[in-house]
Structure formats: C-alpha cells, structure tokens
Amino acid sequence: MIPKRSKYAIKALTALAKVYRDKQHMSIATIAEQERIPRKFLEAILLQLRNEGMVNSKMGANGGYFLVKHPDEIMLSAIIRSTGGPIALIPCVSLNFYEECVECPHEDLCGLHEVMLEVREASIHILSKTSLADLILREKKLFRKSENARK
Amino acid sequence: MIPKRSKYAIKALTALAKVYRDKQHMSIATIAEQERIPRKFLEAILLQLRNEGMVNSKMGANGGYFLVKHPDEIMLSAIIRSTGGPIALIPCVSLNFYEECVECPHEDLCGLHEVMLEVREASIHILSKTSLADLILREKKLFRKSENARK
DNA sequence: ATAACTCCTATTAAAATAGTAGTATATTTA
DNA sequence: TAAATATACTACTATTTTAATAGGAGTTAT
Numbered sequence: 001m002i003p004k005r006s007k008y009a010i011k012a013l014t015a016l017a018k019v020y021r022d023k024q025h026m027s028i029a030t031i032a033e034q035e036r037i038p039r040k041f042l043e044a045i046l047l048q049l050r051n052e053g054m055v056n057s058k059m060g061a062n063g064g065y066f067l068v069k070h071p072d073e074i075m076l077s078a079i080i081r082s083t084g085g086p087i088a089l090i091p092c093v094s095l096n097f098y099e100e101c102v103e104c105p106h107e108d109l110c111g112l113h114e115v116m117l118e119v120r121e122a123s124i125h126i127l128s129k130t131s132l133a134d135l136i137l138r139e140k141k142l143f144r145k146s147e148n149a150r151k
Numbered sequence: 152m153i154p155k156r157s158k159y160a161i162k163a164l165t166a167l168a169k170v171y172r173d174k175q176h177m178s179i180a181t182i183a184e185q186e187r188i189p190r191k192f193l194e195a196i197l198l199q200l201r202n203e204g205m206v207n208s209k210m211g212a213n214g215g216y217f218l219v220k221h222p223d224e225i226m227l228s229a230i231i232r233s234t235g236g237p238i239a240l241i242p243c244v245s246l247n248f249y250e251e252c253v254e255c256p257h258e259d260l261c262g263l264h265e266v267m268l269e270v271r272e273a274s275i276h277i278l279s280k281t282s283l284a285d286l287i288l289r290e291k292k293l294f295r296k297s298e299n300a301r302k
Numbered sequence: 303a304t305a306a307c308t309c310c311t312a313t314t315a316a317a318a319t320a321g322t323a324g325t326a327t328a329t330t331t332a
Numbered sequence: 333t334a335a336a337t338a339t340a341c342t343a344c345t346a347t348t349t350t351a352a353t354a355g356g357a358g359t360t361a362t
Contacts, residue, residue, distance in 0.1 A: 058329085059328040195352085
C-alpha cells in the first residue's frame, strides 16, 4: 500500500490540474476543504512537492499553489515517488526503496524476485502512462456513464 | 509493500514444495536455517498458515510441517492473503483490506479508484497464476541460464 | 524416559504513519 | 502602513503496525 500522503497528493494535484490555465493557483485551505484533506497535513505534503519541483507557490494574500507542468505531463508514478510511496511489493525489486534480501544468496537466481519484478513492471506501466489529465478525463467519462445509467 | 511475514511464508512454503512427495515434512528449525528466517518468527507464521489450512503439521520428535495441497495448486496470491499482505495500493480497491475513502463522495465516479483497480487486477493476475511449482521451475531456469552464461 | 518436536500466549522494541502546534515570513489590499 | 491572508518551516506527539522474542505446555518417536 502507498501511504495516505501519496493519495492526498494525487487528489490535491488533480484539484490544481482542474484549474490549470495560465498558472492559475489555489490556496491550501481551499484544496483541503474541497478534497477533504486535513489542512495542516496537506500543507506539509504540498511543501514537499514544492521542494521536489512538482508544484510552485505564491506567498501572501491571494497566494497559493499551482502546477509547474501541464497536467498531461504529470504522471501518477512521479507523484507517488515524490511522496515516498513504494510501488513494488518487496524491497528487493523496488526502484526507490531498494534493499538487499538478507536471506537471498543470489537475487538473480530467486524465482520470487523474478515474479515480483513482473508485478512491479505491470504496476509501473499503468501508473506511468496515466497523467493528471487522464484522471480528469476518466472522471468525466465515469460521470457521463452514471448519468446515462440513471435514464 | 507486503510484510516480511508474507515473503517468509512464500520462502518457507517453497522449501516445503521442494520436498513434496508423499507428504514429506520438514521441521521449523530446518526451514529456518535453510531459508535464513528467524526461527521463532517462522514458527508463528507457520502456525497461522496451519490454522488457515494451507499446511499441516505432525507433532513430536521427527515431526514437522508439510503441504496439504500440490505445489501446483498453491498460488502466491493465496499465500500473501493468508499472511495478511495487501496487494492493492490503496484501501478502497483492496479485496481483503477494503476501507471506504472518507474523502471520496462517490467511489464509482473516482478516476483514481478506477486506475488503482487496474493496477490491482494486473498484480493479482500475475500472482494468482503463479504457483509454488512455478517458482521452483523459474529458479531452475534461472540457474541453467547463469550456468550457460559462465561458459 | 528423554530428546526432539509443535502449540500457544504474552510481551516488547523499533519504526513508520498521520496529524498537530506554533511561529516566522511574504504579499496584497484598503 | 496596518490588517488580513497566505505560505515556510521546525518541532513535536499519538497511534498503529511490524518484527521478533520468551518460555512453558503438550506430543511423539526411539
């Protein structure tokens, strides 16, 4: 599982993506309320994302956060990584949280290692082809679908 | 990430699978030493797997654990589940650790939910088609490959 | 009988996670 | 320039989970 901070980050950045035009910004408080994320926690998350260069901010009254890149270019895998969420199921196949298996004499000869690599690749494949823009598009489609179903 | 207990369980059951013929058994101490798993920890894990019906045991001197089913029929997904390892990346798409999103008004309209479902399906697809027998086969292939590479 | 096992309950240490508090600093606007 | 509204930053805390250990009771082969 990825930590809540990763999920909150995705939600918050999606909110920013929805107002992305000419670097339009939104305050922490607004995002927190809209996405129902604890305000102070979100503050910490956005600060981190800013230091990673994923977003930028404007201080002072009428300030807030905004995306640096186009929503098309921000992939879920990048957000998860920036917020410390591991995608792999075990450390010996993780790109960002790699740890050697103490009990495994030869990683390259381990069948489990090989399978877990495949799982990681499958997950990363999906997460790194899905952008914030895709998420928004998906939501629109889901909404239309549910509208049609009600008729 | 799945907990270490899940990885240990897979390793231990693979060891049992390797001696699976006519319900051949192995003691905790032997498995622990061979797979380099802390003995007392492994004891707890195997006990749980036994209570889940995944293995059986024989008490007393010359006793030990043995598989109840053929290694072909024991899938990695089942082992991970039995040992409490979540496969999904977020709780709202987890089969065994499902939790509603507090911040999500309608799960069915959530784009992230949809993507994470796809990731879960991709992971489960691999993990539930891979058996202990497959793991052993993979290891044999990897070994042969490395032997050939050395020539 | 005794050595070699599993069974079972309880406990503990460490780490990770989620979230909070409070103050300093920057910016707009009236 | 003062007030209001934001972010920046540091530090802290509570809770939960994980990994692992301790120790004795019960079981069986020899």
